[in-house]
Amino acid sequence: MPDPIITRFAPSPTGPIHLGNARTALFNWLLARAAGGRFVLRVEDTDAERSRPEHAEALMTDLRWLGLAWDAGPDRSDIAGPYHQSQRLPYYSEYYARLEADGRAYPCYCTPEELEAARRAQRARGEAPRYPGRCRNLSAADRERLAAEGREPTLRFRVEAGEIAFGDLVRGPQTFRGEEIGDFIIRRSDGTPAFFFVNAVDDALMGVNRVLRGEDHLANTPRQLLILEALGLEAPLYGHISLLTGFEGGPLSKRGGSLSVTELREAGYLPAAVTNYLARLGHHLESGELFGLDGLAEHFAVDRLSRAPARFDPEQLDHWHHEAIQAAPLDELWDWLAPALTTEVPPERREEWLAAVQPNLERVADGEDWARVCFGEVAPDDAAAEVLAQADPALWPAAERALAEHGTDAKAVTEAVKAETGLKGKQLFKPLRAAVTGRASGPELGALLPLIGTDKALARIRAVKGG
Ligand code: GLU
Ligand code: ZN
Numbered sequence: 001m002p003d004p005i006i007t008r009f010a011p012s013p014t015g016p017i018h019l020g021n022a023r024t025a026l027f028n029w030l031l032a033r034a035a036g037g038r039f040v041l042r043v044e045d046t047d048a049e050r051s052r053p054e055h056a057e058a059l060m061t062d063l064r065w066l067g068l069a070w071d072a073g074p075d076r077s078d079i080a081g082p083y084h085q086s087q088r089l090p091y092y093s094e095y096y097a098r099l100e101a102d103g104r105a106y107p108c109y110c111t112p113e114e115l116e117a118a119r120r121a122q123r124a125r126g127e128a129p130r131y132p133g134r135c136r137n138l139s140a141a142d143r144e145r146l147a148a149e150g151r152e153p154t155l156r157f158r159v160e161a162g163e164i165a166f167g168d169l170v171r172g173p174q175t176f177r178g179e180e181i182g183d184f185i186i187r188r189s190d191g192t193p194a195f196f197f198v199n200a201v202d203d204a205l206m207g208v209n210r211v212l213r214g215e216d217h218l219a220n221t222p223r224q225l226l227i228l229e230a231l232g233l234e235a236p237l238y239g240h241i242s243l244l245t246g247f248e249g250g251p252l253s254k255r256g257g258s259l260s261v262t263e264l265r266e267a268g269y270l271p272a273a274v275t276n277y278l279a280r281l282g283h284h285l286e287s288g289e290l291f292g293l294d295g296l297a298e299h300f301a302v303d304r305l306s307r308a309p310a311r312f313d314p315e316q317l318d319h320w321h322h323e324a325i326q327a328a329p330l331d332e333l334w335d336w337l338a339p340a341l342t343t344e345v346p347p348e349r350r351e352e353w354l355a356a357v358q359p360n361l362e363r364v365a366d367g368e369d370w371a372r373v374c375f376g377e378v379a380p381d382d383a384a385a386e387v388l389a390q391a392d393p394a395l396w397p398a399a400e401r402a403l404a405e406h407g408t409d410a411k412a413v414t415e416a417v418k419a420e421t422g423l424k425g426k427q428l429f430k431p432l433r434a435a436v437t438g439r440a441s442g443p444e445l446g447a448l449l450p451l452i453g454t455d456k457a458l459a460r461i462r463a464v465k466g467g
Helices: 019-034 053-066 089-101 112-124 140-148 195-205 215-231 261-266 271-278 293-298 314-327 330-340 347-360 365-375 382-389 395-406 410-421 426-437 445-452 454-466
Strands: 006-009 038-041 105-108 154-157 163-168 172-177 184-187 210-214 237-241
Touching: 006 019, 006 210, 019 038, 019 053, 019 210, 019 237, 019 261, 019 271, 019 293, 053 261, 053 271, 089 105, 089 154, 089 184, 089 195, 089 215, 154 215, 163 215, 163 237, 172 215, 184 195, 195 215, 210 215, 215 237, 261 271, 271 293, 271 314, 314 347, 330 347, 330 365, 347 365, 347 445, 365 445, 382 426, 395 410, 395 426, 395 454, 410 426, 410 445, 426 445, 426 454, 445 454
Parallel strands: 006 038, 210 237
Antiparallel strands: 105 154, 154 184, 163 172
């Protein structure tokens, strides 16, 4: 049996997750789900200065909201845990020691100033700056002397000249040259691990065998492959997806219309809107249908990931938001609207009300508007007032009588008004709706009248008639 596919999302908790990161998480989740594999969440928090526990908490809240559950992660640890890198330092020591013992890594005593001077000299000669190899072949005595000067060494990985080739899942065959990479730091002088190292080692230790990530990490990949090879650890297959750019083509920014996942949630977007939008951003999905996550997984394929930059388009997001509202089960619709409601919706009328207003919801605030129309007080808005101003005044006494006689049976009411006044079509329905709901458009009167009730409808008719 082939190994199960294991993917991961490995965010650094240095800020809120934006759409680009969320898309990376989603693609990895879909890839695992499509293959019946596992999805792991690893928090890359070794940068103590920039990492914050509250960012880690927030990103888990965001992932949960999107529905991207993880099989293992900080709160669901297992044999391969812990899943906070800051809690894994003892594991890394072992691998550092192994590389040093094998001569694959060595202490480098160069100071930042010395390295900077070397880079400047290389640039002046028109060479690409890379570590000049000063500490590559130090004797034990040299090391002792440099350490005695109070220099805290970094640990460098020794990169031999030659080709490093791999097949990228998205971008096809890639080749790099060792001599262009130069020996690189895998542990800083303060003892903290470098990103390349822990990211690669943890993928191997956690059994991760597929990695989809942003193309900004493509150049890290040859280094990571070298580390894993030197340690005799299995490397995942990497696929580098195009970066998400802002609406105007530049980097993602708020100005370009892009928000963090938290902000999108707070702005009232539904998770299905975000996932359906992102699943089509830089990934060719044949169908234009709104899918649940399992449906998206069924339609997900790595070979349909695009190399072209993906541009954030707020209109597309709104399109999926509209679709998501129309498709939402009533209980989800309620969970979405409830926090923004100040007008009470009687629990026994909740479903009827939701079903009536669903086609007319765009924003979360629309819920409160329709709750007020049905269960609170409303004055005609501008559009309704315009309709009322043009209405035939004969309508109102007839409507009053019809309502008193037929109650909330909208069909019987309109029939009676029609019979009495001779008005029909738009001349009849539009002003009647405007008077009873205070709105010129929206759900059918037939759906709203039973929710509004006879007394309130009568009062609204009388208000129009009297005024
Ligand atoms: N912590 C890294 C980041 O957020 C992970 C990169 C990767 O997916 O390998 O950029
Ligand atoms: Zn050095």
